[in-house]
Amino acid sequence: MKRIVALLIFLASAPSSVPAQSTSGQGAILSAFFGLDNSRRIRIRTSITCRGFKGGDGMPVIFSHEIDSKTLAPEDFQVTTESGKIGRVGCVTLRPADEDGEKRTVLVIGEYGSKDDQPVKVEIIGDMMSIDGRVNFKGARAEVIPLGAGATMILSELVPRNKWRLGTKGNCPREGVKSVVRVTWAGGITKPGGAEIDEKERRLYRVTVRKPDGTLAIVTPIAVADLNDNDNNHELCIGADGDPVSVFFPAGALTDPNEDLNPDAEVKVSGARP
Numbered sequence: 001m002k003r004i005v006a007l008l009i010f011l012a013s014a015p016s017s018v019p020a021q022s023t024s025g026q027g028a029i030l031s032a033f034f035g036l037d038n039s040r041r042i043r044i045r046t047s048i049t050c051r052g053f054k055g056g057d058g059m060p061v062i063f064s065h066e067i068d069s070k071t072l073a074p075e076d077f078q079v080t081t082e083s084g085k086i087g088r089v090g091c092v093t094l095r096p097a098d099e100d101g102e103k104r105t106v107l108v109i110g111e112y113g114s115k116d117d118q119p120v121k122v123e124i125i126g127d128m129m130s131i132d133g134r135v136n137f138k139g140a141r142a143e144v145i146p147l148g149a150g151a152t153m154i155l156s157e158l159v160p161r162n163k164w165r166l167g168t169k170g171n172c173p174r175e176g177v178k179s180v181v182r183v184t185w186a187g188g189i190t191k192p193g194g195a196e197i198d199e200k201e202r203r204l205y206r207v208t209v210r211k212p213d214g215t216l217a218i219v220t221p222i223a224v225a226d227l228n229d230n231d232n233n234h235e236l237c238i239g240a241d242g243d244p245v246s247v248f249f250p251a252g253a254l255t256d257p258n259e260d261l262n263p264d265a266e267v268k269v270s271g272a273r274p
Contacts, residue, residue, distance in 0.1 A: 027130060027137035028064040031154045032122040033145040033186040035060060035256055037115055050091030050109055059108040060187045060232060061122060062154050063137060065130040066103040069094055076126035079112040079119045087112020087119060097231040101163060101182060103131060105232055119144045151187040151256040153265035156247040159235065171225045172237035179238040181207065181269055183247055188232050189254040189262065196227050204253055209242040216245065244269045
């Protein structure tokens with residue numbers, strides 16, 4: 001069965017991908033990633049988050065809009081394996097990606113597959129609403145990125161200036177920031193071995209910026225923020241004038257919690273000018 005490797009909104013020169021679908025005509029699933037199978041790490045989280053349920057499978061599911069946590073429930077999710085079995089979803093949580101602007105990644109925990117019978121489809125079968133109440137995700141579905149594929153950059157979006165956090169530890173510097181772009185990956189990402197990223201990975205990010213005169217330039221962020229919180233988001237602090245157009249990150253520098261290396265990814269910045 002054909003599987004999506006990722007939903008990437010590439011530039012015209014990038015490889016094509018199969019889009020996630022939403023039969024509701026409203027909210028969509030941007031990606032679903034079978035990140036961990038029978039993981040001790042997930043079982044520990046289960047004991048805290050999913051009281052009374054023992055499950056070791058972890059699947060981050062990323063949505064087109066931020067989620068209203070009050071409408072989020074395990075029974076909203078249906079996961080189907082390659083053999084056609086319906087898996088058991090024990091609990092769902094927005095943690096650890098639960099800060100302002102990040103609440104679009106749901107960690108789905110349960111027993112819904114294995115490396116020999118992997119989940120291939122996730123569907124939303126209940127009423128699950130966006131944080132502003134305008135979007136219902138019921139009917140949204142997507143193919144699942146398989147175990148071993150590595151976390152892929154799925155989304156990049158401008159952070160509004162009134163949401164910038166500057167000058168404090170872990171945030172963008174107080175001076176020199178012209179724009180901030182949040183990038184969201186299919187799953188948590190670190191250096192191989194589990195350490196947080198540092199200057200080496202910062203220099204690998206490439207942001208295409210449209211300068212005031214209309215020309216394009218490729219720049220490197222002056223800093224990467226939103227670190228040390230175990231989630232799947234980075235904030236790129238851009239020091240160049242102009243509008244960010246796209247973000248690129250090369251393959252083989254980051255790993256997901258399963259220690260699988262990331263593939264190449266280039267993603268258009270949401271809301272960027274044409």
